[in-house]
Amino acid sequence: MKIRIFLPAILLLAVGLLSQSCVSNKKYAALQSDYNKSLDTNSKLKQSWQITQQELAGSRSRVQSLEEQIAAAKSNAAGLQDALNKCLAGSNQGNVNISKLADQITASDKYIQHLVDLKNKSDSLNQILTNNLTRSLTPDESKDVNVKVLKGVVYISLSDNMLYQSGKYLISPTAGSILSKVAKIINDYSTYDVLVEGNTDNVPISQTNIRNNWDLSALRASSVVQTLQTTYNVDPKRLTAGGRGEFNPIADNTTDFGKSQNRRTEIIITPKLDQFMTLIGKPAPASN
Secondary structure, three states: OHHHHHHHHHHHHHHHHHHHHHHHHHHHHHHHHHHHHHHHHHHHHHHHHHHHHHHHHHHHHHHHHHHHHHHHHHHHHHHHHHHHHHHHHHHHHHHHHHHHHHHHHHHHHHHHHHHHHHHHHHHHHHHHHHHHHHOOOOHHHHOOEEEEEEOOEEEEEEEHHHHEOOOOOOEOHHHHHHHHHHHHHHHHOOOOEEEEEEEOOOOOOOOOOOOOHHHHHHHHHHHHHHHHHHOOOOOHHHEEEEEOOOOOOOOOOOOHHHHHHHOEEEEEEEOOHHHHHHHOOOOOOOOO
16 A cells, blocks of 8 residues: 555656746746846847046046147147237337337437538528629639539639739739639638638759749639738738648649649638528629
8 A cells, every 4th residue: 555655646746847947948048148138238248338538538638738738729829918018018118119219210310400401501602602603604614613612611713814824923913803703702701711722733943043843833822812901802801821832732633634623722712601501592782
């Protein structure tokens, strides 16, 4: 009886175990499939996470780079602003310097114009005297007369052909025409001093009563001075006679033309500075 009862129980137990074994395999397979899917999903998630981490790291790097660029840009902007401020400050100083320079240029222009005006006055005086002296001269006489103004001094240069005979110091009869015109100029401006200078070439003089060219030049100047005094009523207090011999040449003594230029008498009229500057501003004295 015990054996009969035991066998069926064993069989039932075995059948139950087999049944449970079959059910577990199915579940296992399902679970295994789910597990595999989970592994796959997890792998994908892990891969996605890694990519995300890489992208995040790249973003952080870009953010850091941008922050550095922003900081550099701010620093550069601050530097530019500082430079601009200095530039503006320098520009203001520059404007002051430019203003001073403009004033200096204006003053310089005025001074230059002043000098130009003085030169124009000097040139005008020269022209006035030249016209007064040469207005009655013939073309041939004009060739032997030279009038110029240097530093406010009027020079009237006359060749010896117009005044003297060769090697002589006495005034020739034909010199009266030109000396009368010179005397008219001198008497018109009666406050001016007059210096008469004789000049010769370098050819030695051979007159027995004249030692050398010093004597000849001084005697010629003295003749002109005395003629201006006695014949044309020039105040002798205004007159000075001087001789420079051969030592004040204006041309080359190696040529005949140069020698003729050096043989001259210069009548030097020296006005006071204020007279010189105002001379051309008033009409010349009326002639008789």
